[in-house]
Amino acid sequence: MSTTTTEILIIGAGLSGAVTALQLARSGIKVTCLEQGQWNDREDYPGNKSDFELQAMGPWNANPNIRQSQADYAILDDTSDIKPMLYNGVGGSTILYSAHWMRFLPSDFNVLSLDGVGENWPINYQDLAPYYNLNDLDFGVSGIAGDPAYPDFPEYPMPPLPIQPWGERVAAAHHRMGWHWWPGSNAIASLPYKGRRPCVQRSTCRAGCNEGAKGSVDQTHWPEAIASGVILKTGVRVTRILLDLNGLACGALFKDEYGNTQQIKAEIVILASHAIGSAQLLLKSASPSFPDGLANRSGQVGRNLMMHPLSRVIGFFDEPMMSWQGHWGQNIYSLEFAETRQEHGFVRGAKWNLSPSGGPLSAALYPIDEARCWGKPLHQRINNWLGRSAVWGITAEDLPNKHNRLVLDPDIIDSNGDPTARLVYKVSENSKRILEFMTDKAIQSFIEAGAYQTSARSLVTDNGWHALGTCRMGVDADRSVVNPWLQSHDIENLYIVDGSVFVTSSSVNPAATIAALARRTADYIIGSRSTIKRAKI
């Protein structure tokens, strides 16, 4: 077994790992990042090929249990109402994400105080605002500031992408009804930007962006991070975090590309492995001093899993609108029903995003009403759908529940001989009520916009993009895993910077907040570099 050393070890080269690595490297800190996946060549993405939908349903599927690439690890999901979606590789899930770039709302940080549910975050919107602002520049966000749903913030670096003909119809409808809407903010370039080409509106964002217009961190962060000295090792899977005799994290064991176990020693360890991967690794790293999993004296590691239940409503219009084109980021969004209102019968709410409706294979296969369909009705469905429809995706704010969790299943052993991660997750009654209400309202939105027909699925199970909360942040070490600087309560030189630290989920997409939190923690480490706790290696 060979051993290497580094000042800071980051585990995971996705969104949070990339943001952290780049920020640390800009300050001259020596960083090594271990990533189980590989680099992708943009030319390999299927979006510019005629069979892109077929590929996106298989080898480029966002569900790792379907994709089953070499970089993926098994996630048992038969005990979860929602299936996980993520990507393992340089760039992580930003390779396949839709790049909706949304800040949390101020109320999202204080749901307990405002609405009597969930937990308050130990930080607030103003704490993250400077980092949201800076990251908008690094990620190259297109949009327009001034949304009255938010406090004022600086203009985005690029103007919004076109909201599309269907977006104009729905925007006008919301205007007439007095409902909130706003042009979509997306980490997708609308102009040439820092070497990136602008979006070509091919609408294949979720199969990787062939143009490099989408702000995936393999494009936006890793090239500069590596040029600044970060060592990024790909194709290596971390199997254990190591502790020294003082109870500090001192590195990790990992399997190299040949399956051999190697060791890396580090003064500081940062976990950036997704809410599933990070919790899994901590639980697998149990030791005599942490028999229930590393950094888990609170018993909170793996708990409070939130997955953003989603419903989808489709509006069908008479006019051809080429709605297979456009960006599959959000065309417009609505926060009309994001906040608690007494008359609703549920707490918190949902964020809506309007998007194109995909190509012909989506039209043929999407189970609109779950009924089996072939023959003339199938021809009719394709005719109605292709180019003449738009989709409201509706994300419910998911509240923390200790029974929703990631556990290790001792009966199913992975290729490393370790127990496999299992998701135990039930959609709450509150979330179900949110989605039923929102579905009705979204139908109303489309009808006002001129749709002659709508169709809805009130719960889309294959859409667990936003796994959050499995190592939550807090000031009370008995009830949380990390402190407000994302530093483990139990192990002072161990940090967790991914979506696992979320206290509550908001209803908006989490990427911008994950990135802001990661950058804030990197700045904390940089600012306290001379005094921060380190392992001696």
Add this chain to the structure above:
Amino acid sequence: MMEVINEQQRNSFAEISNIVFPGGCSQPPSSDFDLKNAPLDRVLRARNELIHPLISILNQYESEPDAFLSHLTDTDFKLIMTIISASYLSVQQVKDSLEYPGQQAMTLSRTGFGAEELVFELMQQPKRYRDL
């Protein structure tokens, strides 16, 4: 070794496809095309992991494609519909009938994002967010 779909299985595939896409709404019937050969092979080249389960499904087929489709498990139904639909929709004449040119790279318009007047009106509205 890669499995091969035999002639009987291909004929079953064609029979089922003809029920799935009989033609309608200006879309041609699948029987106009040799779906069981080049289009099917195109799909299976792209997704060769589907060959084995497809063969298993086709081996269950005897006759009566409507009844056959009705009685498939959800997983098998989804799989065979994916392959039939992808084969059919890969045919150029079908794309032409749908006026679908494929996902095109387009140059972004520089004339604005749309509905600007409404956005400027919204900007004048009072802030609506909640906070402590």
